[in-house]
Amino acid sequence: MGAVEFRKQLFRMRTYLSMLLMVGIPTLMTAAFLLTGGRGDRGTPDLLDLATRSGLNMPLAALALMSNFLLPVAVVNLAAGSIAEEASWGSLRYLLLRPVSRSRILASKLTIVAIFAIVATFLIVIAGTIEGVLAFGWHPVLSFSSGRLEALPPGTALARLFLSTLYVTWSLTGIIAFGFFLSTVTDAALGALMGGMGLFIVSFILDALPPLKGIRSILPTHFWHAWEALFTNPVSTDHIVRGVLLQLPYIAVFLTLAWWWFHRKDIVS
DSSP states (O other): OHHHHHHHHHTSHHHHHHHHHHHHHHHHHHHHHHHHOOSOOOSSOOTTTTGGGOTTTHHHHHHHHHTTTHHHHHHHHHHHHHHHHHHHHTOHHHHHTSSOOHHHHHHHHHHHHHHHHHHHHHHHHHHHHHHHHHHHOSOOEEEEETTEEEEEOHHHHHHHHHHHHHHHHHHTHHHHHHHHHHHHHOSOHHHHHHHHHHHHHHHHHHHTOGGGTTTGGGSTTTTTTGGGGGGEESOOOHHHHHHHHHHHHHHHHHHHHHHHHHHHOOOOO
């Protein structure tokens, strides 16, 4: 079941286009920075400002930029279509005629989504690293230290970049679980996608409202960029730990609902 599902998703046009975007956007960013010389320092530099200072800063800039929209859209799109597309195509009923339990079907679908999320995130980083080094050289990464910039050795930077990539992937799990749950509820993949992205967008909007300071820490995107603290001195991991723990209740609630709903659902298509 898992191998069949993996091959089916691997050779779909949606998968090709999503992976192309994950590689293409860092490529366009690198070309733009190479041609224009970067954004320039503005007194309070961020990861985009530092992208041209070292090839190893480019994957950081790409990860920060793409995790704000394109990466979530790609992974939620797959999660939202996992079950809903099978239902809309009329193939879900025939899939269930096989001697395969509903739990195994859900687990197989969810595994593919998880693999896709990991691969998509790492593609951004790998493409950004290769293209950044080719364009701007292999130099120490510039990190923030008490209001000034300091050099970070490439080996240390790569290790922290790896951890950052894992953290960004993990941060997607809450909205992935929600999109996956909606996929079991509706036969319309577009509706499940809109619902999953709706949670993402609403969370971002509410997180930006100062009057909601008391509840912002429970929003799934609140600690979205906590990984950037790995590139400061001293390194702060408090928000990273809280960000990891924050996704657990979202995963538990929405996946439990997905299993419960799918097992009681009357499959007619």
